[in-house]
């Protein structure tokens with residue numbers, strides 16, 4: 082990963098007071114991608130080889146639909162559907178052939194036997210619905226940003242301080258950062274980073290959990306008049322901590 086590192090979005094995210102700055106980077110990129118996919122350049126069929134192949138997941142279809150550009154989405158979905166129907170026709174032929182073989186079997190041959198060919202046809206359909214052009218692109222981009230974050234931690238003392246004072250991450254980005262750290266850092270530096278990251282993560286999870294606990298205790302009439310403290314938005318912050326960007 083030797084290309085230019087874009088440190089500004091990482092700084093911008095770390096200046097925000099949030100439970101996972103990496104989620105903030107994700108959200109910004111996700112929104113930009115949704116706009117790009119619906120933009121003029123993507124309307125050209127030649128640009129759509131990838132989206133015709135993969136389509137989109139439920140979340141990203143919905144995000145694009147919610148943009149209100151129904152024609153843009155129609156153009157893209159139409160060629161994706163055409164491509165998918167071609168694949169499904171071949172799949173349907175295979176399934177029919179496999180079931181024709183079943184019709185020739187006698188009762189004893191049928192007992193307790195699964196038809197592996199039909200199962201694989203079903204798996205093939207499932208696979209077609211399991212991809213998303215936007216998710217895959219964003220995964221690449223996020224990998225680069227986590228690489229950048231570690232690079233900044235290693236080389237910029239200002240960032241190191243800001244990072245140490247942050248509120249940790251959501252669990253997904255915590256795992257991703259930990260995994261990337263052992264690729265990118267080594268020796269004493271790796272040890273230092275892992276100690277800092279794990280400490281920060283556990284402390285901040287406990288902080289949010291305490292806020293959430295107080296939220297539940299506030300429901301008790303005996304606590305009705307006690308102050309909320311930081312608990313009023315504890316539900317949002319907790320689910321986002323556990324599953325980044327959930328709400």
Ligand SMILES: [Zn+2]
Nearest residue numbers: 101104251325
């Ligand atoms: Zn996150």
Ligand SMILES: [Zn+2]
Nearest residue numbers: 138141213216
């Ligand atoms: Zn997606």
